[in-house]
Amino acid sequence: MYKNHRISLVMPCYNEEHGLPEVYRDLDLNIVDEVIAVDNNSTDRTAEVAQRFGARVIRETRQGYGAAYKTGLRAATGDIIVTMDADGTYPRNFIPILLDVMIDEGFDFITCDRTGHKDKPSNWLRVFGNDVLNFFIWILFWFRVRDSQSGMWVFRRWVLMHLSLTSDGMAFSEELKLEAMSKKKIIRANELPIYYKERHGVSKLRIWRDGFYNLFFLFRKRFGLLGSAPPLVDPDDPNLQKRGNA
Numbered sequence: 001m002y003k004n005h006r007i008s009l010v011m012p013c014y015n016e017e018h019g020l021p022e023v024y025r026d027l028d029l030n031i032v033d034e035v036i037a038v039d040n041n042s043t044d045r046t047a048e049v050a051q052r053f054g055a056r057v058i059r060e061t062r063q064g065y066g067a068a069y070k071t072g073l074r075a076a077t078g079d080i081i082v083t084m085d086a087d088g089t090y091p092r093n094f095i096p097i098l099l100d101v102m103i104d105e106g107f108d109f110i111t112c113d114r115t116g117h118k119d120k121p122s123n124w125l126r127v128f129g130n131d132v133l134n135f136f137i138w139i140l141f142w143f144r145v146r147d148s149q150s151g152m153w154v155f156r157r158w159v160l161m162h163l164s165l166t167s168d169g170m171a172f173s174e175e176l177k178l179e180a181m182s183k184k185k186i187i188r189a190n191e192l193p194i195y196y197k198e199r200h201g202v203s204k205l206r207i208w209r210d211g212f213y214n215l216f217f218l219f220r221k222r223f224g225l226l227g228s229a230p231p232l233v234d235p236d237d238p239n240l241q242k243r244g245n246a
Contacts, residue, residue, distance in 0.1 A: 002031045002096065003103050008078030008157075009035045009095075011055075011086040012068035017045040019199065022088030024053045031096055036075055037086065040068040046086075066165070066172030073160060073232045079241045083153045087199040090152040094194050098154045101192065109159055109180040109189040111145070112152040114196035129211040133174060136215060140222040143181060146191060148174045149214075155180065158242045161235050162186050164228040170210045171217040178221060 001007070009032045011023070020037070027035075037050035039059045047057045060071040073081065080099065084090035090112070102110055115130070133148045151173055163179040165172065181189045220226050233240060 001033060002080075002099050005079040005099070005103065006033045006077065007031060007080050007082060007095075007099070008033065008076035009082045009084070010069065010072035010076055011035070011037050011084060012040055012065055012072065013037050013042060013046045013050065013086045014040045014068070015042045015044045015046060016086040017042075017049045019085075019087035020046065020049045020053065020055075023084070023086055023092060025092075027092045028095070029054070031099070032082070033078060034076070036072045038068040038072040040064070050086075062168060064168040064172075065170050066175075067168040069172055070165065070168070070232060076157065077239065079157060081153075081155055081157055083151065085151045085199075089197050089199045091194055091197075095154075098192065101190075102154055102156075105190075106188060107190050108187045109155040110153065111147070111177050111181070111189070111191050112150050112154075112194040113147040113191050114150055114152075114194060115147050116193050125207055129207065133211075133214055133218065136218050137174070137178070140218055141178060141182060145177055145181065148177060152194065153177075156241065157233060158240050159187055160233040161231045161240075161242075163231065165232065166221075166226045166229045167217065169213065171214045174214060174218065175221065178218075 035055040037055040037057050039047045039057055041061060041063055050057050058071055058075055060068050082095055098110055101107065130147060130149050134145055137148055138144050153176065159180060162183055165175055165179065167175045180187050
């Protein structure tokens with residue numbers, strides 16, 4: 001519990017046996033009530049390592065970043081959900097800081113911006129690709145985001161009632177931000193800076209293929225070619241804190 005809020009941490013996992021120990025190295029389990037690790041057809045010891053650290057392991061056989069996240073988010077029971085990749089890149093010690101900002105300032109959704117701080121130089125092609133996608137989000141959807149591809153978010157679980165999340169792939173990250181940050185009358189959202197470390201294990205990102213797919217996804221999303229998807233939470237869930245009692 002943190003300030004009377006139950007906290008869930010959700011991580012998609014594909015061959016992350018080397019990253020998970022780094023995540024748990026400084027994860028404060030006095031703050032996080034449940035850790036959900038979604039094993040997305042890993043061929044290494046990901047599930048075993050996650051279970052050893054006390055995570056609730058859920059298997060998702062549909063391959064894809066978005067597919068894994070959807071399964072994990074459906075299973076989360078916390079009032080507030082924190083997400084991050086399981087490769088050790090995102091700062092666990094920022095979780096209480098982000099929770100403080102959310103709770104004390106009344107935000108509903110926070111996405112994290114990695115672009116201003118890295119402990120080592122990043123792959124320039126990834127940085128360029130992120131900038132291109134950020135630019136097209138501005139052109140197509142008329143709002144600015146500094147890091148459309150970040151995978152660390154903090155949000156109140158009821159927010160999922162209002163999101164139509166169609167992507168099962170890497171575009172899930174940008175789609176989540178598009179859905180949450182465009183609903184300004186319902187969801188109070190913000191983007192905050194974090195630091196970012198080099199990953200542990202092998203990257204799953206296919207830079208050119210995923211980059212062009214995510215760009216094409218933005219156009220399809222903008223022109224309504226993706227349809228809609230049901231919410232990932234049941235609006236009638238009695239344990240779902242909604243605006244007004246969150």
